[in-house]
Amino acid sequence: MQPAANTSGVTDRAIFCLRLLSFAAAMPSDLAKKKAAKKKEAAKARQRVKKTEEVNGEGDQENQQNGTVNGDVASLTKELDEFELRKMEARAVTGVLASHPNSTDVHISSLSLTFHGQELLSDTSLELNSGRRYGLIGLNGTGKSMLLSAIGHREVPIPEHIDIYHLTREMEPSEKTALQCVMEVDEERLKLEKEAERLAHEDAECEKLMELYERLEELDADKAAVRASRILHGLGFTPAMQRKKLKDFSGGWRMRVALARALFIKPFMLLLDEPTNHLDLDACVWLEEELKSFKRILVLISHSQDFLNGVCTNIIHLHQRKLKYYTGNYDQYVKTREELEENQMKRFNWEQDQISHMKNYIARFGHGSAKLARQAQSKEKTLQKMVASGLTERVVNDKTLSFYFPPCGKIPPPVIMVQNVSFRYSEDTPCIYKTLEFGIDLDTRVALVGPNGAGKSTLLKLLMGELLPTDGMIRKHSHVKIGRYHQHLTEQLELDLSPLEYMMKCYPEIKEKEEMRKIIGRYGLTGKQQVSPIRNLSDGQKCRVCFAWLAWQNPHMLFLDEPTNHLDIETIDALAEAINEFEGGMMLVSHDFRLIQQVANEIWVCEKQTITKWNRDILAYKEHLKSKIDKQTHDV
Incomplete structure (x- = not known):
């Protein structure tokens, strides 16, 4: 009652x-x-809202201060439209709507997805329930972005009453x-x-x-x-x-x-593919707080474990062409997956022991006395039933990578000295820095944090010599080599070449293809990926080509400006390990709290025309940002 x-x-x-x-x-x-x-006008507008296209890089925040937009926008837009159209034409999607047409949940069975003939999903199910926030994870190149694009284009049978917004491109x-x-x-x-x-x-x-x-x-x-x-x-x-x-x-x-x-x-359905790629730490924290209260269906691809933990109620793991579902945030997914795989391996080992024992018994006694022969026949029937009912599969772990930055040799300090440096882009723009004084050596491991426009990327360009100080001086050791990774590095790649051809062209001193194959393989590009045109690679795979190119410059200092954009979680962990083993210096600009926690010994805050050292760890800095956001919200 x-x-x-x-x-x-x-x-x-x-x-x-x-x-x-x-x-x-x-x-x-x-x-x-x-x-x-207004029917026609609204229809066109909705098409623009739903349209999904690739974003090729982001302009630096310093470009915004100059008020410049690179390239012919109309031409670029047309090129992106044509590129997305080619992707759609090369994509084949099948699936059956299993939920009620008027339901606010989406259940699609028998889902398959192929791209250029490569099978990315095979006979799996897509289950998205209202009120849930899903983190879609998986290795680079497995098809996460392709799946989101197919959903955004309604190539899967999504009921019409469920409106979809797939965010992939900046406003024109x-x-x-x-x-x-x-x-x-x-x-x-x-x-x-x-x-x-x-x-x-x-x-x-x-x-x-x-x-x-x-x-x-x-x-x-x-x-x-x-x-x-x-x-x-x-x-x-x-x-x-x-x-x-x-x-x-x-x-x-x-x-x-x-x-x-x-x-x-x-x-009703919001699809976000790496939404933090264009944000600083302040905005990442704000977005995390905003999305954790999203009440409809959110599907999110992110390389940030910290962000996934703060936002997601569920995790979807794209693994071996199947979608596997876990309840809870990323940390809970890791724990649950470890427990399931441990139990699976126990079951697998037990079954294999039973099979081995029965096969040995059948081989030894199958032609013996009548009694032993009957027992052998009984075991053979048991074995056949086990096989027919389906055996437990061996756990297949995600491929582990081992990034590598070659030894760079020693340079006596000071490697770079910054003396009384001030900088502004022009007389009409505000000063970015005033009277900076510091030095960096091969044992420097610094993370630069602060809001966009405060000058983090500008500082790296000053230290590289790409920009000259307005006042003061930057002294560098005459033999120092600096390798800078930035978010436009993929634009230098020659898209019609394969990674193998591109690296052989950049490093002609490496004559043997097999030797270059081994080098590229360390960065997670194997088999067909090494000989396919770079344009056919995912954004994450293109980034790996850039890391291979950067590492073999053999730099003394690594300047890494948002290196985690488009990388999967496993690749970021491999990058962190390689940085920690690198014998040179490093300066890092990143919105990934976990990477900063893994590799940085110091945190410098770029703000208010100067640089100050943060005396606590990065997680304390995140709590500081949360408190600042709470205060601003309360004041409003």
């Missing part, structure tokens, strides 16, 4: 549903005319301000109103109507400006930047606008 409180709740809910139905019935008749008049430059771009969701509001009207006339479930009207209330124009401004602020936009035209931002900042738009729209 139901408690009285529940009965009352049901009654209240029923009354509320009736009010919603009444509201829908009373919607102005001219609304339909208005929607009909325009005369509109950042704030205007985020607030432009009229097409979404029209779609929701139309769907609410349809459900009301069909006497559909009250629960779905309630959700639609809640979302319409969220998109209320009176609240739109305040909410859009709050989201942009969280992603690092000052009030002045929010009023700035999109054409004056770099690609990285326009990507943040696209992310703000996704958070503002609040689609």
Whole structure:
């Protein structure tokens, strides 16, 4: 028997549903005319929202300060459109909708996905439940981004009432301000109103109507400006930047606008592929806090264990062309997977022992006395039943990598001296640094942290000699070699060459292909990947080519500017191990808290035109950022 409180709740809910139905019935008749008049425009807008395309790199935050956008935008957009079209044409997806067409959950059975004839998923199931936040993980090149793209393009049978936003490209430059771009969701509001009207006339479930009207209330124009401004602020936009035209931002900042738009729209299914790639630590912490309250369906690809732990309620592991599901965040996934694999190996070993014992018995006594022969026949039948019912498979672990930075030799300190250095990009721009004084040697292991625009990448360029100080001097040892990894390094790759051909071209002193194959193999590129055109590799695999290229320059100092973008978790761990074994110095700019914790001995905060040393660890710095965000939210 139901408690009285529940009965009352049901009654209240029923009354509320009736009010919603009444509201829908009373919607102005001219609304339909208005929607009909804007039908084509809204359809086009929705197509733009759902469109999924590849993002080729991000502009540096310093470019934003110069107000420059590299390249011909129209030409680049057309090229990306054609590239995505070629990917779709090379992709084949099959699957059957197993959930009810009106359900808010998505269950697809018999899902298969191939790309250029390579099977990425085979006869597996996709299960996405409303209210869950999924972390999609797996090795580089296994098809994570391809799966998200297929979902975003509705190449899998997603019911039409579930709207999808797949974030993959920055907003295009325009005369509109950042704030205007985020607030432009009229097409979404029209779609929701139309769907609410349809459900009301069909006497559909009250629960779905309630959700639609809640979302319409969220998109209320009176609240739109305040909410859009709050989201942009969280992603690092000052009030002045929010009023700035999109054409004056770099690609990285326009990507943040696209992310703000996704958070503002609040689609039923949100697909995010490495959303932290364009963010600093402050914005990463804010985004983590924002996404952990997402109430619909979120599917997230991220290389950051820390971020996955903070956001996800479930983990989907893409492994051996299957999707395997785990409850909990990333740490819970690791624990559960270890326990399952331990039990699986125990079962596997037990079965193999039984099979070996029975085979030996059959071989020894199968032709012996009648009694022994009967026992042997009995064991043979038992063995056949075991095989027929399916044997436990051996656990196949993810491939382990072993990155390598060759020995660089010793250089006596000081390797680099920074003396009274100040810097600004021009007389019209604010000063980035004033009177910096420090030195770095081969035992330096520093992580640079601070908000975007504070000058982290600028500092590395100054130390490299790519930029010259406005005042002061930077002295470098005459023999020092510096290797800088940055997020545009993949742009130097010759896409028509294979990784093997590219490395042989860059390092002609290595004559033997087999020797170069071994070198490239250390960075996780094996077999066909080494001889396939670089353009066919995933973003993560292209990054591995860059690491191989960088390492064989044999540098004394590693300057790593966001090295984890597009890498999987296993590759990041291999990179961390290689850095720790490297005998030279390192300076790191990264939004990955775990990598910083693994490799940095010091943390320098770049902020307010200077550099200060943080005297605690990176996790304490994260808590500091959380406290700052909480204070700002409370003040608002």
